[in-house]
Amino acid sequence: xxxxxxxAGSIYDLGYRNYDGLRLGRRHAITSLYWYTLRSAFxxxxxASSKIMPFAIVIIAFIPAIGQLAIAAIVSNVEVYTPSxxxxxxxxxxxxxxxxxxxxxxxxxxxxxxxxxxxxxxxxRRDYVLAKLAAFAxxxxxxxxxxxxxxxxxxxxxSSDLWGYVQDNWAELPRTAASGALIxxxxxxxxxxxxxxxxxxxxxxxxxxxxxxxxxxxAGILVxxxxxxxxxxxxxxxxxxxxxxxxWIFNISPATDTTMDVADYPLWxxxxxxxxxxxxxxxxxxxxxxxxxx
Amino acid sequence: MPILETRGLxxxxxxxVTALAGLDLSLEPGIIGLVGANGAGKSTLxxxxxxxxxxTEGSAAVLGYDVATDGTTLRQYVGYMPEHDCLPGDxxxxxxxxxxxxxxxxxxxxxxxxxxxxxxxxxxxxxRYREIRGYSTGMKQRVKLAQALVHDPRVxxxxxxxxxxxxxxxxEMLDLVSRTGTEFxxxxxxxxxxxxEIERVCEHLVxxxxxxxxxxxxxxxxxxxxxxxxxxxxxDAGALEHRLNKVGLTAVREGRLVLVALxxxxxxxHIRDACDDLSLGLVRIERRRxxxxxxxxxxxxxxxxxxxxx
Numbered sequence: 295x296x297x298x299x300x301x302a303g304s305i306y307d308l309g310y311r312n313y314d315g316l317r318l319g320r321r322h323a324i325t326s327l328y329w330y331t332l333r334s335a336f337x338x339x340x341x342a343s344s345k346i347m348p349f350a351i352v353i354i355a356f357i358p359a360i361g362q363l364a365i366a367a368i369v370s371n372v373e374v375y376t377p378s379x380x381x382x383x384x385x386x387x388x389x390x391x392x393x394x395x396x397x398x399x400x401x402x403x404x405x406x407x408x409x410x411x412x413x414x415x416x417x418x419r420r421d422y423v424l425a426k427l428a429a430f431a432x433x434x435x436x437x438x439x440x441x442x443x444x445x446x447x448x449x450x451x452x453s454s455d456l457w458g459y460v461q462d463n464w465a466e467l468p469r470t471a472a473s474g475a476l477i478x479x480x481x482x483x484x485x486x487x488x489x490x491x492x493x494x495x496x497x498x499x500x501x502x503x504x505x506x507x508x509x510x511x512x513a514g515i516l517v518x519x520x521x522x523x524x525x526x527x528x529x530x531x532x533x534x535x536x537x538x539x540x541x542w543i544f545n546i547s548p549a550t551d552t553t554m555d556v557a558d559y560p561l562w563x564x565x566x567x568x569x570x571x572x573x574x575x576x577x578x579x580x581x582x583x584x585x586x587x588x
Numbered sequence: 589m590p591i592l593e594t595r596g597l598x599x600x601x602x603x604x605v606t607a608l609a610g611l612d613l614s615l616e617p618g619i620i621g622l623v624g625a626n627g628a629g630k631s632t633l634x635x636x637x638x639x640x641x642x643x644t645e646g647s648a649a650v651l652g653y654d655v656a657t658d659g660t661t662l663r664q665y666v667g668y669m670p671e672h673d674c675l676p677g678d679x680x681x682x683x684x685x686x687x688x689x690x691x692x693x694x695x696x697x698x699x700x701x702x703x704x705x706x707x708x709x710x711x712x713x714x715x716r717y718r719e720i721r722g723y724s725t726g727m728k729q730r731v732k733l734a735q736a737l738v739h740d741p742r743v744x745x746x747x748x749x750x751x752x753x754x755x756x757x758x759x760e761m762l763d764l765v766s767r768t769g770t771e772f773x774x775x776x777x778x779x780x781x782x783x784x785e786i787e788r789v790c791e792h793l794v795x796x797x798x799x800x801x802x803x804x805x806x807x808x809x810x811x812x813x814x815x816x817x818x819x820x821x822x823x824d825a826g827a828l829e830h831r832l833n834k835v836g837l838t839a840v841r842e843g844r845l846v847l848v849a850l851x852x853x854x855x856x857x858h859i860r861d862a863c864d865d866l867s868l869g870l871v872r873i874e875r876r877r878x879x880x881x882x883x884x885x886x887x888x889x890x891x892x893x894x895x896x897x898x
Contacts, residue, residue: 310709310772313702313740317664317693326690340678341719407674411735414638414668415691416660588640 323417324425331429334402335395347394352436355387359441359448366452373449377442377470378544381477385533388437388481389506396485397498399430404493410588419583427579431475431482438481439474446470466544473540476565480536480572487575490582506532517557528557529567538564589652590614591743591775592637596646599632599799607632609799610646615777619769621790621807622779629799630779631671634745638668651742664693667736671747671779674732677721681712681731684720685738692739699738706738707731710764725752729761737768744768746778750785762789787811816876817848819859822869831862847876 337344362375375383403409412422446463453459488505489498509531516527528534531553538554541547542561548554554564597611608629624630635641637650639659648655653662676684682703689699707716710730715723720731729752736744749765750758766789769776780786786793786807793810795802803810821828829846832839835858838849848855856873863870 310768311705312772313694313698315698316695317739318695319664319693320660322693322695323691326687330687330690339683344678402676406676407670407672408676410640410670410672411668411674411688412691413640414663414666415688416663416693417691418660 320416320418320421323415324421327412327417327422327425328429328432331399331426332432335399335429335433348391348433351387351391351394355384355391355437356441356444358383359445362445363448363452366449375445377446377466377473378540378546380442380445381438381473381537381540384437384441385537388434388477389503389533391434391437392481392485392506393499393502395433396430396482396489396502397495399426400486400490401493401495401498404490404586405495409586413588419586420580423576423579423583427482427486427576430486431478434478434482435474438477439471442470442474469543473543476539476543476568477536480539480568481532483572483575483579484532487578487582490579510534514553517553521556525557525559528553528559529564532571535564535567535571539568591617592620592648592650592777594633594646594648597633597636597643597648598645599629599636599641600644606799608636608643611796611799611801613794613801613804615792615794615804617775618791619766619776619778619789620792620794621786622777622794622796623781623783623786624796624802627798628796630796631747632799633796634668634747634777634779638666638745639663664739665742667739667741667744667774669732669736669744669746669749671751673728675720675728678719680717681707681720681723681734682716685731685734688735689738694739702738702740703734706734709737710734711760726754726757729753729757733761733764737774741774744774744776746776748780749778750780750782758785765789811877814876815850817850817855817859817873818842818876819846819848819873820844820871821846821863822871823866824868827866828859828862828868831866832858835862850875 333339336348337346358375358380362373365372365374403412409422413419417425446467450456450459450463484505485502488501491501492498510533513527513529513531513534516524528538534553534557538548538559538561541554542565548561592613592615594611594613597608597613598606599608600606607627611629611633622630622633632641636643637648637655639655639662642656650662651665653659653665655662679687685707686699686703689702690696694702704713704716707713710733712727712730712734715727720728723731729749733746733749736746746765750761753761762785765776765778768774769789769791778786778790790807792805793807794804819828825841825844825846829839829841832846832848837855837858838851840847848859859873860870862868
């Protein structure tokens with residue numbers, strides 16, 4: 295029978311070679327899972343439709359930075375968007391990105407029962423959590439940090455005195471990096487903890503959206519309308535305490551009559567709240583995947 | 589050196605469910621069939637050996653590595669093909685198998701090379717860039733086998749590898765399993781409910797029942813000749829049974845067959861003479877072989893009414 299006549303799916307005996315090369319072990323397994331997850335967060339290696347949502351949201355997050363660069367190219371010394379107030383413009387894209395991508399990071403493996411393949415390898419269950427979390431936080435940096443890097447570089451290049459600009463803004467660079475990284479890690483931890491509750495993508499997406507969008511008006515109403523103990527509600531809204539964290543990092547006071555202004559807590563409390571959410575969610579994720587059936 | 593050793597392996601789920609109850613096993617390299625009814629403990633045993641669940645008591649070692657203390661090292665050298673679906677639908681076979689190769693510790697370039705070879709080996713070379721969601725059940729089984737083989741394991745755990753395959757695909761998969769075990773030097777532990785498959789492929793059989801080791805030995809021991817002759821005649825089998833019992837043999841009817849205890853070689857002569865006297869056409873006489881199904885037949889059905897020898 296000619297090869298062209300062989301029916302589809304036939305098994306061909308073309309020999310088998312044993313593998314005598316390197317086996318790089320657990321660390322390589324972790325980095326492999328990290329890169330695979332990061333690529334999958336942006337739909338790379340998947341069909342075109344998987345890329346639309348993540349790339350569209352990232353582009354939206356870059357619009358303020360690009361707008362500021364356009365303004366700086368025409369009018370010097372006008373800074374509408376700065377690293378210190380950038381989070382206020384990207385908080386909704388961050389929420390959308392988390393709602394769209396977090397359910398895919400862990401939920402896909404739970405839904406398709408791929409966990410048994412991972413956990414029967416050199417990878418430990420905690421390695422899995424670490425790799426997934428690191429990959430998702432890295433993906434979020436494309437929204438929380440990269441636009442601000444573009445903003446700082448663009449403003450510097452557009453200024454008439456680049457060296458003077460660097461000297462004036464030197465202190466802002468570590469603050470920008472810290473704010474972007476902290477928001478990314480915090481959002482990644484909490485959103486993965488929420489999304490890991492169910493393998494169903496729709497439920498996980500709704501839960502993440504609810505955490506961002508439903509808590510926001512509730513916090514606003516409780517803080518501004520009820521006051522007193524109701525001011526504590528500012529800590530249930532991620533938009534509020536994440537924004538408060540960036541304000542604390544940049545040492546800026548909240549705008550007058552905003553929810554944070556009315557709640558009147560010191561800004562470092564928002565930073566501690568973010569840390570508490572991140573560490574609590576991380577501990578929960580570890581526990582969840584320690585016990586999950588594979 | 590044994591590829592698998594367990595000592596007093598116990599697994600309890602809660603206070604009431606005991607999946608494994610002090611299992612002691614020692615298996616040499618080869619193709620090993622693992623059989624047992626649902627809930628017998630096969631899957632639990634495989635999961636313990638792969639580190640997916642912890643044992644409650646006892647110890648287990650695969651390739652000399654203790655599964656509890658050296659599990660991370662061990663799992664670089666084993667492959668696992670689960671019974672259930674475990675494949676992502678939205679990536680190609682190449683993408684997924686190469687990823688699993690890297691998770692198994694292979695460098696990126698080696699993973700790509702081994703992926704192409706392994707997918708060709710399992711018969712998916714032409715379709716390897718298509719999304720897995722578009723594959724037939726049989727093709728998905730091949731991808732599952734490929735991801736288990738891609739890193740060249742020393743031991744392969746296969747859980748119902750022919751699930752969902754059509755007869756031709758089943759034959760090809762069993763041939764592939766057989767070649768993997770015999771030609772490539774990879775030991776295989778294959779759990780299956782289909783005893784015909786186990787009989788066809790495996791060299792050694794482990795039977796587990798209720799978490800206990802029921803029996804373990806070379807497959808030949810399970811299919812050895814019995815001391816019974818099966819006689820098929822063209823005519824009244826009842827008359828033959830009666831006649832044989834009358835001349836002192838122990839005979840029993842089983843459908844169209846007459847089963848005769850082979851207590852001496854003269855039994856053949858008596859059967860020939862009885863057929864001649866009764867004018868029956870003798871279709872065949874054969875030594876009956878034990879069948880793997882006999883192991884799982886309820887005790888009442890194995891008891892033969894006329895004689896324990898039959």
